[in-house]
Amino acid sequence: MKYMDEYAEHYKDCAWVGFEELEKFMEEALIHAGVPAPDAKIIGDVLIESDKRGIDSHGIGRLKPIYIDRIDMGIMNPVTEIEVIKDKDATAVLDAHNGMGHVAGYKAMEMAIEKAKKYGLGMVVVRNSNHYGIAGYFATMATKAGMLGITGTNARPSIAPTNGVENMLGTNPLTFGLPTDEEFPFVLDCATSVTQRGKIEVYGRAGKALPAGWVLDHEGKTRTDTQQVLEDLTTGKAALTPLGGIGEVTGGYKGFGYATVVEILSAALQDGAWMKALNGFDDEHKAIPYPLGHFFIAIDPEHFMGLDTFKRIAGSICRELRASKLAPGEDYIFTAGEKEYLSYQFRKEHGCPVPPSLQKVMVTLRDRFKMNYSWDFEKK
Structure with a gap:
C-alpha cells in the first residue's frame, strides 16, 4: 500500500519513543504539575491514544503548551471537581469548574454509556471545562462498550463564517464512533474547519508553509506563512x-453550518459560554480561562435491532466502499478510522515519533520536574 510505504519516510527526522514510556512520562509530568494521579492516568491515556x-x-505535542503551561498560568485547574447540575433518566448536565477536559469528558461519556444501557440512549453535557484532547477517544469509549458514540466540543474562536473574515467559531469537531465487525470501528473525528490549529502547529514544527485555502486574512486572501499565522490566529x-x-x-457554508451546530x-x-467568551483573554488582553462546553451521546444498538446486526451492516458498508472503483493513480480507498488503525499497527512496533522540537520540550519538562528519564535522541 502506497500510504504505508510513505509513512516511515514522513517521520525520518523523528526519534521513536515507546508507548509505555511516553505515556508514563506524560502522566508523571502532569502529577508534578499538580494533577491528581488518577486524573493524570486518564489524561495520559487520552494523549497517548492520539x-x-x-x-x-x-x-x-499538546502536553506543555495546552495543559502544563495553562496550569502554570493559573487559568486551568489541575484538580477537576465535577458538579452534577442536573441528572435525569437519560440525560445529565455537569459543571467541570475549569478542570481538566479529559477527566470531565471521560466521566461524562461513562455516564452516557450507563444511561444508554438502561434507556437505549444517553446524553450528558458539560460546561466550564477545558480542551479535552481527541474527540475520537470518547467516541471509541462507546464503541468498546458495544455502542454508538457521538461527541463534540466548542473551542476558542478560529473559524470565519462563510462570507466573513472574523474568527467567530471554534474548530468544533463533530465526531462519530460506530462499531463494526472489522478489527477497528468506524471513527470520524475531524474539525468542522478545513484544518485545525494543532495541524498548523505540526507544519510549524516541520518548518513548512501552509497549503493555500486553509487560512484567510481580513482582506479575504489566503495565508500560507505558518509561524505568523499561529500568532495571528490568537490575536x-x-x-x-x-x-x-x-x-x-x-460548499464552505456546509462547514460553517456544522460548526454552528456544534457551538449551539x-x-x-x-x-454555557460560546464564541468570543472562549477567547482566553480579557479586555486588557490578559490570559483567562477557556470555559469550554462538550456533549456526549451513547446509543445502544441492542435497543434497536441488535449489536451484531449493526456491526455486520456497518462493516459491509465500509467494505463495499473500499472495494469501489479507484481513481486513476490511486491504489486504495480508506474509510474513517482505518488510517488511525494502520498507524497503530506501525507504531506499536516502532513507538511514537517525536520531532526535534518536541524532544527539547521533553528534556525541558524532565529537567524542570527532576524526573528520571534519558532518551537515545540526547546521545546524538
Whole structure:
C-alpha cells in the first residue's frame, strides 16, 4: 500500500519513543504539575491514544503548551471537581469548574454509556471545562462498550463564517464512533474547519508553509506563512476556513453550518459560554480561562435491532466502499478510522515519533520536574 510505504519516510527526522514510556512520562509530568494521579492516568491515556493513532497534533505535542503551561498560568485547574447540575433518566448536565477536559469528558461519556444501557440512549453535557484532547477517544469509549458514540466540543474562536473574515467559531469537531465487525470501528473525528490549529502547529514544527485555502486574512486572501499565522490566529488577524473552503462555491457554508451546530450543542443545553467568551483573554488582553462546553451521546444498538446486526451492516458498508472503483493513480480507498488503525499497527512496533522540537520540550519538562528519564535522541 502506497500510504504505508510513505509513512516511515514522513517521520525520518523523528526519534521513536515507546508507548509505555511516553505515556508514563506524560502522566508523571502532569502529577508534578499538580494533577491528581488518577486524573493524570486518564489524561495520559487520552494523549497517548492520539499518538498511537497518528494524530500528532493532539498527543505529546499538546502536553506543555495546552495543559502544563495553562496550569502554570493559573487559568486551568489541575484538580477537576465535577458538579452534577442536573441528572435525569437519560440525560445529565455537569459543571467541570475549569478542570481538566479529559477527566470531565471521560466521566461524562461513562455516564452516557450507563444511561444508554438502561434507556437505549444517553446524553450528558458539560460546561466550564477545558480542551479535552481527541474527540475520537470518547467516541471509541462507546464503541468498546458495544455502542454508538457521538461527541463534540466548542473551542476558542478560529473559524470565519462563510462570507466573513472574523474568527467567530471554534474548530468544533463533530465526531462519530460506530462499531463494526472489522478489527477497528468506524471513527470520524475531524474539525468542522478545513484544518485545525494543532495541524498548523505540526507544519510549524516541520518548518513548512501552509497549503493555500486553509487560512484567510481580513482582506479575504489566503495565508500560507505558518509561524505568523499561529500568532495571528490568537490575536484575531487571521481565521481558519470552514469545511468546503472560502465562499459558497465549494460548499464552505456546509462547514460553517456544522460548526454552528456544534457551538449551539456545546453551550445552549448546558447554559454555557460560546464564541468570543472562549477567547482566553480579557479586555486588557490578559490570559483567562477557556470555559469550554462538550456533549456526549451513547446509543445502544441492542435497543434497536441488535449489536451484531449493526456491526455486520456497518462493516459491509465500509467494505463495499473500499472495494469501489479507484481513481486513476490511486491504489486504495480508506474509510474513517482505518488510517488511525494502520498507524497503530506501525507504531506499536516502532513507538511514537517525536520531532526535534518536541524532544527539547521533553528534556525541558524532565529537567524542570527532576524526573528520571534519558532518551537515545540526547546521545546524538
